Amino acid sequence: MSQQYNPFDNVVAAIKKAAAILEYSENDYTRLLHPEKELKVSLPIKMDNGEVKVFDGYRVQYSCTRGPAKGGIRYHQNVNIDEVKALAAWMAFKNAIADIPFGGGKGGITVNPKELSAGELERLTRRYTSSMSYMIGPDKDIPAPDVGTTPQVMGWIVDTYSMINRIYSPAVVTGKPLPLGGSQGRVEATGLGVFRTVLNILKKLDMDPKRVTVAVQGMGNVGSYSAKFMYEEGAEVVAVSNSSGAVYLKTGLNIPEIIEHIESGKKLCDYNAEGVEHITNEELLTLDVDVLIPAALENAINEDNVNDVKAKVIVEGANGPVTVAADDILSARGTYIVPDILANSGGVIVSYFEWIQNQQNYYWTLEEVNTKLLEKMDKNFEDLWTLSKEKNITLREAAYVIALERIAEAAKPRGIWP
Ligand code: GLU
Numbered sequence: 001m002s003q004q005y006n007p008f009d010n011v012v013a014a015i016k017k018a019a020a021i022l023e024y025s026e027n028d029y030t031r032l033l034h035p036e037k038e039l040k041v042s043l044p045i046k047m048d049n050g051e052v053k054v055f056d057g058y059r060v061q062y063s064c065t066r067g068p069a070k071g072g073i074r075y076h077q078n079v080n081i082d083e084v085k086a087l088a089a090w091m092a093f094k095n096a097i098a099d100i101p102f103g104g105g106k107g108g109i110t111v112n113p114k115e116l117s118a119g120e121l122e123r124l125t126r127r128y129t130s131s132m133s134y135m136i137g138p139d140k141d142i143p144a145p146d147v148g149t150t151p152q153v154m155g156w157i158v159d160t161y162s163m164i165n166r167i168y169s170p171a172v173v174t175g176k177p178l179p180l181g182g183s184q185g186r187v188e189a190t191g192l193g194v195f196r197t198v199l200n201i202l203k204k205l206d207m208d209p210k211r212v213t214v215a216v217q218g219m220g221n222v223g224s225y226s227a228k229f230m231y232e233e234g235a236e237v238v239a240v241s242n243s244s245g246a247v248y249l250k251t252g253l254n255i256p257e258i259i260e261h262i263e264s265g266k267k268l269c270d271y272n273a274e275g276v277e278h279i280t281n282e283e284l285l286t287l288d289v290d291v292l293i294p295a296a297l298e299n300a301i302n303e304d305n306v307n308d309v310k311a312k313v314i315v316e317g318a319n320g321p322v323t324v325a326a327d328d329i330l331s332a333r334g335t336y337i338v339p340d341i342l343a344n345s346g347g348v349i350v351s352y353f354e355w356i357q358n359q360q361n362y363y364w365t366l367e368e369v370n371t372k373l374l375e376k377m378d379k380n381f382e383d384l385w386t387l388s389k390e391k392n393i394t395l396r397e398a399a400y401v402i403a404l405e406r407i408a409e410a411a412k413p414r415g416i417w418p
Helices: 007-021 026-033 081-097 118-131 151-165 186-204 221-233 255-263 281-285 324-332 346-360 366-391 395-414
Strands: 037-046 052-063 073-076 104-110 213-217 236-242 245-248 277-279 291-294 313-315 336-338
Touching: 007 026, 007 081, 007 324, 007 395, 026 395, 037 081, 037 118, 052 081, 052 118, 073 081, 081 104, 081 346, 081 395, 104 118, 118 151, 186 221, 186 291, 186 313, 186 336, 186 346, 186 366, 213 221, 213 281, 221 236, 221 255, 221 291, 236 255, 236 281, 245 281, 324 336, 336 395, 346 366, 366 395
Parallel strands: 073 104, 213 236, 213 291, 291 313, 313 336
Antiparallel strands: 037 052, 052 104, 236 245, 245 277
16 A cells, blocks of 8 residues: 555655745755665575575665765665655755764665575675675765664674775664674664653643553564553553554553564464454554554555544654655644654664764763763754744644755755866
8 A cells, every 4th residue: 555655755745845934945955856876786696495586775875965874774575766765865854853964875675584584684685785885884874774674684784894895894884783883772772762752742742641542553673662661651552563463452551561472473463461452553543542653664644544543643653654645634633743854863863873982982881872862852852842833833844944954054065066
């Protein structure tokens, strides 16, 4: 279903809206409607059974105006160039609103990583790294994990890049395993940032986090940590889902038990506990809850289901989970939506901290990382909220206004080369 929507359209619409609010002329932002560089590679891999399979790989550097490109790598069967372009553009705006000195990029391979053995995954990752090795680098373009990739995948990228260039280069990616120069707190950073964002918006709306009901779509890295932190705060997390299905319990699910169930390799749809009902992913999105956290893929909330969405607050854990049309309908109805580029920026903020630690070869404690992360999340949310009230615009519009202005302000003194 999500294939009907081109996520890149969402980006263009958001940029144009922000440019209109800022009263920019086309000359001020037209560059930002085009990715700076798009790489498409074919990746032949020898499978374990001797067969050769060819996979499509991509890397897009959307904008390097504010610094080197930065953004994750996605392994998923639906990866295509329009998706990677949209994800790369969102990174440029996310890094600008996060106020970290990076441009935006993203990469991906069209593959279902769950269908590969560890050896096949390693060969695919190394081949992909070598195909884009001239494009990435600590001061050029710094990948990180995204849907379907892990710290181990980052480890293989560090090794391949370091072997090709004959220089140990841990700063070429972030989200690495700790012994390779990863940062404390990086694994849970996106979920922690989403959680903090939920607390920040609830405070503004005078809602007690201990009394709210929450539904989380997606129990990958972002969704599971968001759900866990909400549960620990005392909220009632009534529903969670993943690609296998969704579970619901009116009085609140036992999130640590569900995470353990999933981590032990079992399917979420096979989870059972007293009173737990099995519902569909679609039903989860339309539950009557206070807070909905879409933390799966793009376009989850769209024209087809938006009229049934009842949540008062939506905090976007995923990138692009609400289409433009659905966003307009929800905003007109008074639903508060905290946009992806702010809400899920905790991951890339700690990636920035990891990159700094690598460059300095000096490592921080978990407490230092988390204190700095939460300070940034709070300040960025406050700026967004204030601007949205001041100008009477949505939080998404405010986010793009702040981000676009930062990118445009950096573009001006750089000028256009030659
Ligand atoms: N993939 C994550 C995102 O979408 C993290 C990117 C990064 O850390 O560079 O924000």
